[in-house]
Amino acid sequence: MISGSVDRALALSAAEAVAELTDLPENQWFERKSGRISAKDLAVPLVAMANAEGGYVAVGIFDGAVDGVSPRHANDLRQAAFDYTFPAVRCEVSELHVDGRTVLVFRVDPGDQVHENTRGNVYLRVGDESRKLNYTQRRELEYDRGSAPFDGTAVRVSPGDLDHDQVDAFQTLIGASSPTGALAARDLLTRDGRLTVAGWLLFAERPQSLFPSALVRVLRYSNVERGTGSRMSLYSGGDVRCEGSIPHQIDEASALIDDWLPKVQALGASGRFEPRPIIPREVWLEGLVNAVVHRSYSMAGDHVRVEIFPNRIEIQSPGRFPGLADPADPMMISRYARNPRIVRVCSDMGIARELGEGIKRIFAEMRRVGLVDPIYTQDPGSVRLVLSATDALPEAVRRRLPKGARELLDILRLENRPMGTGQIADLASVSRPTVLRQLRALQDQKLVIWEGQTPRDPRASWRLR
Numbered sequence: 001m002i003s004g005s006v007d008r009a010l011a012l013s014a015a016e017a018v019a020e021l022t023d024l025p026e027n028q029w030f031e032r033k034s035g036r037i038s039a040k041d042l043a044v045p046l047v048a049m050a051n052a053e054g055g056y057v058a059v060g061i062f063d064g065a066v067d068g069v070s071p072r073h074a075n076d077l078r079q080a081a082f083d084y085t086f087p088a089v090r091c092e093v094s095e096l097h098v099d100g101r102t103v104l105v106f107r108v109d110p111g112d113q114v115h116e117n118t119r120g121n122v123y124l125r126v127g128d129e130s131r132k133l134n135y136t137q138r139r140e141l142e143y144d145r146g147s148a149p150f151d152g153t154a155v156r157v158s159p160g161d162l163d164h165d166q167v168d169a170f171q172t173l174i175g176a177s178s179p180t181g182a183l184a185a186r187d188l189l190t191r192d193g194r195l196t197v198a199g200w201l202l203f204a205e206r207p208q209s210l211f212p213s214a215l216v217r218v219l220r221y222s223n224v225e226r227g228t229g230s231r232m233s234l235y236s237g238g239d240v241r242c243e244g245s246i247p248h249q250i251d252e253a254s255a256l257i258d259d260w261l262p263k264v265q266a267l268g269a270s271g272r273f274e275p276r277p278i279i280p281r282e283v284w285l286e287g288l289v290n291a292v293v294h295r296s297y298s299m300a301g302d303h304v305r306v307e308i309f310p311n312r313i314e315i316q317s318p319g320r321f322p323g324l325a326d327p328a329d330p331m332m333i334s335r336y337a338r339n340p341r342i343v344r345v346c347s348d349m350g351i352a353r354e355l356g357e358g359i360k361r362i363f364a365e366m367r368r369v370g371l372v373d374p375i376y377t378q379d380p381g382s383v384r385l386v387l388s389a390t391d392a393l394p395e396a397v398r399r400r401l402p403k404g405a406r407e408l409l410d411i412l413r414l415e416n417r418p419m420g421t422g423q424i425a426d427l428a429s430v431s432r433p434t435v436l437r438q439l440r441a442l443q444d445q446k447l448v449i450w451e452g453q454t455p456r457d458p459r460a461s462w463r464l465r
Contacts, residue, residue, distance in 0.1 A: 006030050006056045007185055008175035010105065014096045018066060018103055021058045026128040029055030029344070034062035035069035035103075039076045040118070042106075043084035048123035048130035050089040050111035051141060053340035054187065055125065060103035068101030077104055084118045087111075109187055110340040112152070114142045150298040151198035151339040154190050155210060159183060162195070163205040166245060170203070174348055186345050197297060198341035201246050208243050213318070214297060216242040216253040216288070216304045220260045224311050241303075246342065247349060250292055253306060254285055260308050264389075278389035283365045283374075284313050286358050287385050291317035293342050293352055299381065312388040320378050367392070368413045397445055404430060405438040409447060409464070418451065418461035 006029065009020035024030060031045050037059060049055040059077060060069045069077060074095075081089040090109040095102055116122045122138045123130045133141065159167075159180060167179045176182035183189050188199035201207045207214055220238035227233045238260070242252040261284070263275045284306075291304045296319025307314045319338065346352040362374050362385075370393065375386040391398070398406065411427050412419065425435040439462055442448040452460025 010094070011175040011177070015098050018061070018096050018098045021103070021105075022061050022064060022066065028125060028127060028347070029053065031055070031057050031128070031130075032061045033057060033059045035060040035067045035073070035101075036062075037077075039080035040084050042077055042080045043089075043117045044121075044123055045125070045130050046081055046089045046091060046106065046108055047085050047115045047117055047121075048125040049108040050085075050091075050115045051123065052110070052125035053344045054108045054110040057106040057108065058103060059106065060101065066098060066101050066103060069104050071102070074102060074104060081106075085115055086118065087113060087115060089115050110149070110152070110344075112149070114138070149338065149340055150296070151201070151341045152187065152190075152196050154194040155197055155200050157195055157200060157204075157210070159189065159193075159195050159199070162199065162203040163245065166203045166205075166247075170345070170348070186348070187341050188345070196341065198339060198345070201297065202342060202345050203245055205245070206243065207245060211297060211300075213299075213301055213303045214246075216249045216292060216306065218242065218253050218256045218260070218306045218308070220308045222310070224309050226307075246292060246346065247351060250289060250351060253288060257284060257288070257306060257308065257313075261313070262308075262310055262389075278311070279313050279371075279387045280365050280369055283362050283387055284315070286362050287313075287315045287374075287387065289346070289352050290358050291315050291383075291385070293346050294338050295319050296338060302382065311390070312386060314384060314386050316382050316384045318382050320381070321376075321383055362387075368416060370409060370413055393447075397447075400441075400445060402438055402441050404428070404434070405441050408435065408438050409442065412448065412462065412464050418463040420459075420461050424462065 005024055006021070009017050009024065011017075012020065021032070026032060029049070031049075033042060033045070042057070042059065045057050049057070060066060078093050081091050089111065092107045094105045094107070096105065097103075114122060122133045122141065124133055124137075124141065125131075164179070167182065170176075171179050171182040174182060174185060176185055180189070183195075183199055186198075188196050188202070190196060197211075200210060201214055204210075218240050220235045221233045222235055223233035225233065240256055242249045242256070244252070258277075258281070261277045261279065263277050265273045265275060288304075288306060291306075295304055295317040299318040302318040304318070305314075305316045307316075343352055359376075366372070366374055366387070370391060372388050372390045372392050375388070377384050377386075393406075393409075407428060408424060411424055415427075421432060421436055421439065424439070425432045428435060430438075439448060439450075443450060447465055448462050449465050450460060450462055
């Protein structure tokens with residue numbers, strides 16, 4: 001589900017809207033609560049969403065049914081942000097009345113600083129849950145929220161200067177009643193109606209007129225080293241700057257990478273050898289999108305850079321990891337959006353996902369196809385992601401494996417589930433005795449695990465270690 005689903009639901013009649021909100025899955029920007037929730041407990045999701053990118057909380061829907069909010073309790077819930085959050089979370093409350101029952105819908109704005117509840121706890125919305133932050137994570141968030149996010153500051157242009165076709169398409173996507181309503185629904189306008197940095201970067205025909213470095217530069221090299229001077233290995237025509245709005249930059253850059261990235265013959269899901277890019281598309285696309293939507297747009301003079309080598313991709317973006325985050329342990333970096341408005345709109349468009357697990361997906365996909373883990377590094381002004389096509393199996397291990405054993409590893413990675421010997425033999429188009437011999441060699445190298453009750457257990461299976 002993309003976040004615009006909630007907006008489209010709220011544009012319907014009250015009965016239809018409640019039906020939609022009852023069925024929609026909870027996610028980064030939407031949560032349901034029982035009408036019996038206390039105002040103090042309601043403060044938790046309000047704080048979590050304000051500390052992330054904002055969102056909606058529907059109160060009065062529980063366990064697939066409408067339990068409603070009583071008139072007496074409704075006022076307490078309306079005051080929850082003022083009574084139980086600090087600084088007070090900015091939110092608007094609307095009412096939906098169906099069959100004599102009331103559903104309150106809280107629209108939460110992304111906060112300009114870190115919010116906490118009256119118990120002093122800080123929460124952050126990650127996926128479909130509100131996570132309580134520990135001391136280090138809280139410090140990390142406070143470090144980056146010391147001032148209002150840059151993408152929410154005003155620019156000296158009017159909403160009328162935007163590309164009307166792009167704004168109209170977005171209005172239709174989220175079901176807003178007008179172009180101005182679409183911009184306001186995503187906090188792309190300030191309180192006094194001025195356009196924000198995010199609005200300009202997302203919907204201007206050429207936002208580079210105000211932000212010259214807001215672009216993606218894609219470079220292609222013929223050698224594994226860049227080289228210098230006469231030894232520079234940059235291809236002729238292999239340096240392209242992708243400009244325009246953020247969605248257009250990502251589209252143009254991804255098309256270039258698709259075309260320029262080297263390919264190899266590898267075993268595919270069909271069981272046949274097929275051309276495959278040296279780095280899975282899901283991996284480098286996630287890295288590209290993260291670099292564009294999370295970069296520091298307040299840092300003038302630098303841009304997102306994607307460098308394509310025969311054996312790897314390097315993606316560099318301006319701005320460090322937030323606060324105390326440690327790039328040496330990227331899997332433990334908590335969700336934080338430097339540009340909450342940009343992230344929200346990109347998710348509406350299906351460009352960015354809302355689960356806050358992008359880094360974990362990058363690692364998981366690289367491991368699934370048997371490549372070494374990604375490497376994150378940062379210098380005083382930027383973050384670099386290196387995606388290498390190097391095999392995760394050491395050369396010494398590969399030499400000890402019998403012919404065909406590596407293909408069985410690829411099958412297990414592609415299927416991503418335990419499989420019986422016969423199933424693997426069918427997919428590999430190899431006899432069962434041969435497959436069994438290869439699997440035992442993999443087992444000896446501690447690459448796969450056999451699970452069964454007895455040696456002849458018909459339900460026994462093999463899985464990756």
